[in-house]
Ligand code: SF4
Ligand code: SF4
Ligand code: SF4
């Protein structure tokens with residue numbers, strides 16, 4: 368049996384062929400090394416995300432999340448739910464809070480769920496993957512598996528908004544969270560704790576609907592990473608990752624900049640540091656190629672008695 | 679009588695009450711002490727885009743500026759960054775109030791029709807609830823074609839390099855157009871949502887009558 372087991376809520380963007388599929392691949396490899404077992408909630412549905420609000424209303428939105436809770440309770444009883452997407456995690460947690468605080472909302476939700484043949488008896492805990500790493504696994508344990516430190520690579524930790532607010536990770540501040548920097552150090556790379564754009568909003572869904580506004584935000588985020596001498600940016604959120612990575616070309620056209628900086632997930636850094644291949648880390652999924660990481664991933668690992676390196 | 683006229687009639691001269699009863703988290707608006715922290719924290723306020731930051735909207739609600747508030751594009755520019763929420767000294771759930779006002783304006787037909795984020799928001803929810811999961815390709819196609827076919831082709835071309843990059847990296851699947859990801863129990867989801875809408879509608883109507 369694995370050391371840690373969870374019900375897994377991947378979210379739409381992490382499905383095969385979707386915009387964060389590289390996130391999922393690297394998370395799976397990372398979990399294997401850390402002996403974490405994540406079992407997908409069968410037939411999970413989209414949470415509706417914050418941006419669906421025009422049509423969603425209050426109850427329908429909570430009912431969407433509640434359906435996932437009910438499916439998790441039914442199929443994976445007693446397990447905490449882990450999400451990798453900041454928006455999924457936030458949406459689910461919001462629903463959990465609202466339902467826990469309002470009997471009316473809870474009863475209405477139960478009534479709607481009945482239509483799908485489901486029910487909720489207990490409220491599940493909703494965790495973000497980085498919470499699991501920090502709180503359940505711990506930095507010491509995470510570090511033990513590093514067999515290929517990312518030496519000399521300078522990385523800007525971009526936390527963004529929704530992993531950080533309004534809930535955030537316990538014990539971290541909203542204005543200057545440190546855990547992502549610690550993770551960068553943990554894999555043997557060089558962090559930039561003074562990176563002042565680390566919690567700036569990238570514009571979220573506006574990147575899609577009103578690109579000129581979001582791109583002005585993204586420009587500040589990327590520019591500051593360059594100013595601090597970063598070679599790449601790392602993030603815990605699929606939308607942050609996509610927004611900061613894929614519009615660099617358009618920003619270059621709009622502002623005459625020369626941005627070309629890779630934007631990675633923490634899990635990709637960890638997989639490479641844990642001795643995984645470029646494929647395990649889904650480096651082929653980058654729109655802006657992370658050549659430095661590809662080079663490191665091609666190198667042999669430090670010798671070790673056990674670990675994922677021997678495959 | 680349209681929904682909007684009926685509501686305007688019922689809450690005549692008391693727009694604050696209308697917001698309190700009809701908008702999610704609307705009963706918090708009166709707690710605002712106009713300190714301005716939210717406006718100073720709002721990312722969209724730094725770009726020249728916004729008509730009214732949250733503090734201003736809340737003041738306008740109290741001043742009864744119904745038309746101006748409900749037809750504003752401001753709420754639609756909220757990026758859900760939650761900066762305001764964590765900083766507000768009065769602990770107003772500002773992000774949710776913003777979404778709530780937007781949803782209400784949309785519900786009663788007052789929201790600006792072609793505001794891009796309003797359009798995207800509706801599209802997103804429909805896309806997500808139709809099959810239970812978001813189909814990213816249909817979602818972007820729908821957005822590009824909102825202003826008609828010719829404009830759609832133009833928008834699509836502007837985003838072509840972005841899309842091509844994603845396809846190459848295996849992160850945008852062209853096959854999604856012909857089906858794509860979905861939940862198995864779509865029937866259950868539809869039935870459950872139908873019920874949820876029904877309950878919510880009844881509760882709002884009861885408030886209006888009471
Ligand atoms: S937040 Fe986004 S990715 Fe996550 S479930 Fe909701 S819509 Fe899907
Ligand atoms: S930084 Fe952007 S993508 Fe990330 S959570 Fe904030 S709005 Fe969403
Ligand atoms: S921060 Fe809170 S109290 Fe201050 S103006 Fe904004 S909503 Fe009002």
Ligand code: SF4
Nearest residue numbers: 720756757759760762
């Ligand atoms: S959540 Fe919305 S209103 Fe609040 S600061 Fe962010 S963009 Fe502004």
